Amino acid sequence: MSSNIIQWFPGHMAKARREATEKMHLVDVVIELVDARIPESSRNPMINEIVGNKPRIIALNKSDLADSEVTNLWLDYYESQNIPAVAIDSQHNKGLRKLQQRIQAIMADYFEKQKERGVKPRAIRLMILGIPNVGKSTLINRFVGKNQAQTGNKPGVTKAQRWLKINKDFELLDTPGILWPKFEDPNVGTKLGITGAIKDTLLYMDDLALFLLAYYQENHVDLLVNRYNVTQDGVLNNTPVDLLIKITEKMNLRDDYEAASQRIIFDYRKNNLGSVTLDKVEQVTHE
Numbered sequence: 001m002s003s004n005i006i007q008w009f010p011g012h013m014a015k016a017r018r019e020a021t022e023k024m025h026l027v028d029v030v031i032e033l034v035d036a037r038i039p040e041s042s043r044n045p046m047i048n049e050i051v052g053n054k055p056r057i058i059a060l061n062k063s064d065l066a067d068s069e070v071t072n073l074w075l076d077y078y079e080s081q082n083i084p085a086v087a088i089d090s091q092h093n094k095g096l097r098k099l100q101q102r103i104q105a106i107m108a109d110y111f112e113k114q115k116e117r118g119v120k121p122r123a124i125r126l127m128i129l130g131i132p133n134v135g136k137s138t139l140i141n142r143f144v145g146k147n148q149a150q151t152g153n154k155p156g157v158t159k160a161q162r163w164l165k166i167n168k169d170f171e172l173l174d175t176p177g178i179l180w181p182k183f184e185d186p187n188v189g190t191k192l193g194i195t196g197a198i199k200d201t202l203l204y205m206d207d208l209a210l211f212l213l214a215y216y217q218e219n220h221v222d223l224l225v226n227r228y229n230v231t232q233d234g235v236l237n238n239t240p241v242d243l244l245i246k247i248t249e250k251m252n253l254r255d256d257y258e259a260a261s262q263r264i265i266f267d268y269r270k271n272n273l274g275s276v277t278l279d280k281v282e283q284v285t286h287e
Contacts, residue, residue, distance in 0.1 A: 028055065032058045033061055038278050057084040191211075
């Protein structure tokens with residue numbers, strides 16, 4: 001992972017962090033949106049500082065592209081950290097009702113106390129935070145649907161801040177900021193590149209492909225065998241570099257390893273290499 005990518009983030013991050021922090025007092029619950037294929041790697045490490053004590057729920061999006069068993073392990077892990085978590089697939093509108101139900105459960109005690117004080121119930125105010133390409137726009141579109149009317153300015157809210165009405169129960173603060181993760185572990189940057197969170201033009205595709213091949217060699221040999229018509233021995237008894245050479249030959253790309261690498265990465269993104277999660281819970285729990 002080249003150093004210029006890491007240097008590319010701080011300016012964006014500072015602005016987004018400031019905007020999110022300034023608006024945090026306006027919302028009831030934060031939806032922390034992550035990629036189910038890399039739940040921990042796609043989290044902003046500064047999220048705890050930004051959110052503070054505000055109620056939060058983690059939504060593992062693109063769950064259809066991830067290993068469902070591993071996703072369940074991640075859900076259990078986050079719940080063990082006292083963070084509600086739900087697996088969703090916003091592209092196909094799956095899990096969104098459960099997400100809303102969990103949010104309502106989070107706010108139930110608050111609204112019950114408000115009711116006892118004679119305060120009428122109101123819509124729950126939400127903010128979605130997430131790094132690029134985890135599906136924030138898709139989730140907003142699924143939530144809001146065609147009813148993208150502003151619900152009016154709240155006290156202390158500038159006109160630049162739009163409240164989108166989801167239904168009678170929810171309102172979403174449409175925040176313009178993007179939160180980039182600041183990562184010290186180069187593997188995090190590599191995983192973000194593989195899943196498309198970093199622009200391909202800023203990356204060396206062969207570096208990403210070699211990382212992915214090594215991961216599959218260790219965890220999913222059969223998927224490589226089935227996809228690229230290589231033998232099991234060919235997968236197990238070669239370095240990732242030699243395996244990339246073999247796969248390039250199988251693709252009839254001669255010595256165009258960059259093109260082969262790009263095809264491997266796209267195969268992963270399109271689920272042609274199976275529903276595979278690159279983040280393992282034990283990597284977090286054993287640290």
